[in-house]
Amino acid sequence: xxxxxxxxxxxxxxxxxxxxxxxxxxxxxxxxxxxxxxxxxxxxxxxxxxxxxxxxxxxxxxxxxxxxxxxxxxxxxxxxxxxxxxxxxxxxxxxxxxxxxxxxxxxxxxxxxxxxxxxxxxxxxxxxxxxxxxxxxxxxxxxxxxxxxxxxxxxxxxxxxxxxxxxxxxxxxxxxxxxxxxxxxxxxxxxxxxxxxxxxxxxxxxxxxxxxxxxxxxxxxxxxxxxxxxxxxxxxxxxxxxxxxxxxxxxxxxxxxxxxxxxxxxxxxxxxxxxxxxxxxxxxxxxxxx
Amino acid sequence: xxxxxxxxxxxxxxxxxxxxxxxxxxxxxxxxxxxxxxxxxxxxxxxxxxxxxxxxxxxxxxxxxxxxxxxxxxxxxxxxxxxxxxxxxxxxxxxxxxxxxxxxxxxxxxxxxxxxxxxxxxxxxxxxxxxxxxxxxxxxxxxxxxxxxxxxxxxxxxxxxxxxxxxxxxxxxxxxxxxxxxxxxxxxxxxxxxxxxxxxxxxxxxxxxxxxxxxxxxxxxxxxxxxxxxxxxxxxxxxxxxxxxxxxxxxxxxxxxxxxxxxx
Numbered sequence: 034x035x036x037x038x039x040x041x042x043x044x045x046x047x048x049x050x051x052x053x054x055x056x057x058x059x060x061x062x063x064x065x066x067x068x069x070x071x072x073x074x075x076x077x078x079x080x081x082x083x084x085x086x087x088x089x090x091x092x093x094x095x096x097x098x099x100x101x102x103x104x105x106x107x108x109x110x111x112x113x114x115x116x117x118x119x120x121x122x123x124x125x126x127x128x129x130x131x132x133x134x135x136x137x138x139x140x141x142x143x144x145x146x147x148x149x150x151x152x153x154x155x156x157x158x159x160x161x162x163x164x165x166x167x168x169x170x171x172x173x174x175x176x177x178x179x180x181x182x183x184x185x186x187x188x189x190x191x192x193x194x195x196x197x198x199x200x201x202x203x204x205x206x207x208x209x210x211x212x213x214x215x216x217x218x219x220x221x222x223x224x225x226x227x228x229x230x231x232x233x234x235x236x237x238x239x240x241x242x243x244x245x246x247x248x249x250x251x252x253x254x255x256x257x258x259x260x261x262x263x264x265x266x267x268x269x270x271x272x273x274x275x276x277x278x279x280x281x282x283x284x285x286x287x288x289x290x291x292x293x294x295x296x297x298x299x300x301x302x303x304x305x306x307x308x309x310x311x312x313x314x315x316x317x318x319x320x321x322x323x
Numbered sequence: 324x325x326x327x328x329x330x331x332x333x334x335x336x337x338x339x340x341x342x343x344x345x346x347x348x349x350x351x352x353x354x355x356x357x358x359x360x361x362x363x364x365x366x367x368x369x370x371x372x373x374x375x376x377x378x379x380x381x382x383x384x385x386x387x388x389x390x391x392x393x394x395x396x397x398x399x400x401x402x403x404x405x406x407x408x409x410x411x412x413x414x415x416x417x418x419x420x421x422x423x424x425x426x427x428x429x430x431x432x433x434x435x436x437x438x439x440x441x442x443x444x445x446x447x448x449x450x451x452x453x454x455x456x457x458x459x460x461x462x463x464x465x466x467x468x469x470x471x472x473x474x475x476x477x478x479x480x481x482x483x484x485x486x487x488x489x490x491x492x493x494x495x496x497x498x499x500x501x502x503x504x505x506x507x508x509x510x511x512x513x514x515x516x517x518x519x520x521x522x523x524x525x526x527x528x529x530x531x532x533x534x535x536x537x538x539x540x541x542x543x544x545x546x547x548x549x550x551x552x553x554x555x556x557x558x559x560x561x562x563x564x565x566x567x568x569x570x571x572x573x574x575x576x577x578x579x580x581x582x583x584x585x586x587x
């Protein structure tokens with residue numbers, strides 16, 4: 034074997050890659066094809082499923098039936114992304130330029146939530162945001178808020194939860210691209226009589242765009258598929274497309290509809306990413322991800 | 324004046340942001356000491372150590388933790404092995420189709436978890452009809468290895484890109500053959516990167532809920548246990564386990580960075 038490789042050194046990288054690629058083909062690509070096929074099934078779990086192209090009608094039917102949840106997912110994901118961006122940029126800026134010897138500690142705190150269970154974090158916000166919890170309870174008792182005011186079970190709670198859970202994904206890429214900026218460019222701008230605001234607008238912000246782009250995708254994509262925040266912090270009125278996919282698959286065993294919805298979700302995400310890339314320019318896409 | 328204000332506003336904001344990030348972690352730990360009335364543990368009643376003393380008094384909790392650790396351990400081992408080999412190939416060799424391969428490996432990371440989980444469920448339903456492929460610990464394991472492989476490749480590759488190949492040439496000049504060079508020079512140098520990837524894979528696996536939810540069947544991992552009990556009320560013991568996981572993970576990272584700093 035080794036002697037054979039010595040004669041054909043070009044084969045070594047392929048041999049090293051083969052197990053991982055084979056695994057991904059078997060359990061990432063093939064399941065996707067299988068799901069495409071399942072979206073064209075008809076039948077039930079009890080009677081078995083039959084494939085036919087005529088079942089393509091499942092797609093428009095599902096889209097029509099769940100358009101509310103689809104639109105809500107897009108809206109919540111977009112708002113969460115904007116909220117994350119607004120909250121993350123100043124923090125990433127501080128860590129990159131103002132933190133000094135606390136930089137590593139601050140970066141560690143940014144990722145610290147990942148060391149606690151995802152579900153427990155969401156449930157912790159349920160405690161904090163509760164109708165008589167730490168936040169609202171005191172405000173209500175001093176009369177600043179009306180007694181019936183609530184955050185839980187509203188869209189705000191769901192968007193808050195989504196923003197919190199994916200916040201580090203926004204901070205880290207922005208931090209990385211800010212940290213790479215050559216600060217002499219900002220000094221040069223100031224030498225050329227740009228004020229701090231103008232130097233920020235013309236130098237720092239454009240050079241931070243790859244991080245903004247990567248961060249936005251890392252928040253938007255998982256936010257589009259969320260069902261945990263919607264389920265634990267929201268109500269029936271905040272059901273997202275993720276909740277529908279989850280219950281169609283696991284509660285109703287309605288595989289064709291669920292598979293069709295999953296495909297349309299993926300297509301929607303790809304379309305959104307594509308539009309976003311066209312707006313920002315594809316260079317940002319490549320430098321941001323690569 | 325304006326500048327002073329700007330700088331301190333940024334500082335105050337950073338403080339708030341850190342509180343925002345850490346508050347849920349603190350709440351999880353705090354409510355493991357709560358003495359709730361009834362089943363729900365959402366309002367603070369009083370301090371007690373009872374739940375820490377009777378950590379596994381809740382039926383099924385210990386089993387779920389053991390299942391989670393077992394799956395995390397095995398999936399980390401397999402994903403780290405496969406991923407490290409692939410990362411080596413991508414960093415060290417030029418070959419046709421390398422950019423395409425990199426993009427392909429990135430795809431699972433850009434796919435929402437719910438779609439990864441749903442498509443694996445479809446696969447398991449489709450290949451085993453009509454009694455269907457049984458969903459159990461084995462199917463969870465397959466799912467976890469699948470999402471971990473890409474994370475490992477990306478992590479190891481990032482750590483490998485600064486690797487100095489002259490060290491290997493020096494080893495060969497000193498008469499070492501390929502295997503000796505790999506085990507005595509290359510492997511020790513890339514080990515920190517592999518360890519970091521392994522830690523990441525382990526923590527992703529032990530905390531995964533979304534993909535597990537689709538591939539678990541009746542098997543209960545720790546996150547599945549939390550999800551199941553969220554409807555009726557999460558017992559404080561679950562908070563205690565979450566706190567233990569947090570302390571262990573933070574210690575592992577702290578020890579790791581300490582060891583690396585000492586080596587450097």
